[in-house]
């Protein structure tokens with residue numbers, strides 16, 4: 001069933017991309033499957049931050065203040081992270097963990113570092129990483145920023161674990177160059193122990209002007225949703241939660257259809273109650289009928305006509321795909337990844353530990 005549909009998708013893709021090297025037209029239903037093609041980054045950093053722009057351009061970010069960028073489809077990578085200054089506020093950038101990155105071109109990108117106190121920061125570049133400006137430095141002891149997301153190159157938000165009982169958001173309307181704390185009045189209260197996971201940059205997501213937050217730490221875990229980023233509701237996510245467990249990633253294809261994946265970080269092979277789907281904008285979530293084969297930290301819809309119900313999920317114990325909007329998942333790879341993101345083409349990229357970055361190929 002699943003393979004059959006990949007064949008159909010592939011046929012659609014080959015029609016759309018003549019010359020792209022895809023040549024499945026025989027209707028051999030046992031042939032095509034998605035596989036990751038590993039790229040050589042020359043780094044051993046763990047890349048939880050991932051921002052593909054196209055089939056050629058992608059940014060990854062992670063520990064040690066590392067930011068890498070490719071402009072040739074992943075053949076070569078340049079280290080373009082903020083350079084430590086010899087003294088002053090940016091002397092410690094090489095100690096930062098850039099868990100999330102957003103990018104719009106080979107020039108423009110925004111990175112978020114996570115951690116206690118002033119380790120949670122945002123840096124922006126407009127020249128491909130030649131220079132960076134620090135545009136946000138957390139000063140609140142209770143805040144811990146997890147994820148950043150943009151609905152347009154100008155309008156973005158970053159999300160922190162609760163401060164005074166509510167998930168904290170900051171907002172930019174100038175492409176990340178300046179940030180304001182969002183009034184907490186409209187935020188639904190967090191439960192005791194509830195927090196986000198800075199695992200893949202997808203604990204905060206935005207689609208079609210709407211916003212979503214994946215959270216865990218409580219059972220059942222929950223997904224927050226908002227039509228404008230300011231007035232928030234919350235629903236049980238049908239994913240088991242607890243300490244180190246819950247929803248790690250939420251993604252919407254449109255205003256109605258969403259997927260949520262997660263599980264227990266300490267149980268990478270655990271494959272029960274770790275994924276859910278919604279068709280009513282996140283008001284109600286239903287558990288998957290066939291779960292991803294392990295804890296999954298990241299997820300992404302495959303964009304483009306003909307792919308409307310296809311999505312990917314990745315985690316340290318492997319990767320899965322769904323062709324029915326998250327109802328049933330099928331493992332296709334055993335390698336470790338933390339993050340996955342797709343752009344038009346469609347082109348899907350994954351990144352994770354030990355410098356691993358890959359692109360999806362349908363063979």
Ligand SMILES: *[C@@H]1O[C@H](CO)[C@@H](O)[C@H](O)[C@H]1NC(C)=O
Pocket residue numbers: 026028030031
């Ligand atoms: C279909 O795939 C199988 C397994 O790879 C192969 O043995 C067979 O020859 C293929 N049939 C056609 C018609 O291509």
Ligand SMILES: *[C@@H]1O[C@H](CO)[C@@H](O)[C@H](O)[C@H]1NC(C)=O
Pocket residue numbers: 088089090118137
């Ligand atoms: C972060 O805090 C440390 C210790 O309180 C301080 O030395 C350092 O200058 C601060 N850095 C920034 C960027 O605010």
Ligand SMILES: *[C@@H]1O[C@H](CO)[C@@H](O)[C@H](O)[C@H]1NC(C)=O
Pocket residue numbers: 241242243244245264265266267
């Ligand atoms: C997560 O998995 C670990 C290791 O199996 C286990 O000790 C822990 O109780 C699990 N946590 C939850 C919330 O299920």
Ligand SMILES: *[C@@H]1O[C@H](CO)[C@@H](O)[C@H](O)[C@H]1NC(C)=O
Pocket residue numbers: 331332333334
């Ligand atoms: C993944 O590992 C399992 C168990 O070792 C194996 O049965 C399965 O064939 C592997 N899957 C892939 C896609 O390599």
